[in-house]
Amino acid sequence: PRVNRDWRAIDELLGNVGLATIRGQPLSYLTNAGRVFLQIHTHTSPWWNNMATFGFRDPIQPLYCGALSSIQFCRPIVLTPWSYRWWNAYVNVATSFYNTVFPFFAIIIFFPALAVTLFKEKRHERIFPILYLVNLLPISFLAFAESRYLIPFYPLILIISTLGLRNITSVFSARKSKG
Numbered sequence: 647p648r649v650n651r652d653w654r655a656i657d658e659l660l661g662n663v664g665l666a667t668i669r670g671q672p673l674s675y676l677t678n679a680g681r682v683f684l685q686i687h688t689h690t691s692p693w694w695n696n697m698a699t700f701g702f703r704d705p706i707q708p709l710y711c712g713a714l715s716s717i718q719f720c721r722p723i724v725l726t727p728w729s730y731r732w733w734n735a736y737v738n739v740a741t742s743f744y745n746t747v748f749p750f751f752a753i754i755i756f757f758p759a760l761a762v763t764l765f766k767e768k769r770h771e772r773i774f775p776i777l778y779l780v781n782l783l784p785i786s787f788l789a790f791a792e793s794r795y796l797i798p799f800y801p802l803i804l805i806i807s808t809l810g811l812r813n814i815t816s817v818f819s820a821r822k823s824k825g
Contacts, residue, residue, distance in 0.1 A: 664788075675787075683786035686793055687752040744793060756803055759810020771809050778802045 649655035668675050722729035764775040778799060785795045796803070 679783070679787045682791045683783065685791040686782070686786065686796060687756070688749045751807075755807050755811065758814070759807045762810045762813045763806055766809075766813055771813075774802055774806050774809065778806060 722733040760775050760778070763771055764779075766772055782795065782799060
């Protein structure tokens, strides 16, 4: 209220707090950024607590969903008698995949592929992990461990994983042919 609800003033205050943290505790800040980077890729709940109820209508406690023009978030875009059932199934499958399968995929396949591809001699292959890190590290430095930020990078994650697996298998096949 003191700044007439001007978000620029609030952002400036929060930015100053962040910069003071970086200046005062740089090692702790970097350590926390690394922890957040790893945490984004592991089992962290999405930012919704009520994800499984997105398609349900609750007259007692209605779900708050924002709107963008004619699109109402947290519900199917095309409303039919069966669309809520399909929407809920989609949300539950996506959440289950992220919370159960993706952490193993990230640890077993993606992180090794990221490291191998990042240090590959071919420059054209290195661009993908560099793009990934340049885009995702600032999110980690903001100490905001929300998995939703990975969604736009799924194509890069698949490209890096594919390149990394190809590079790893080529190393093993070269060793077998020598030995």
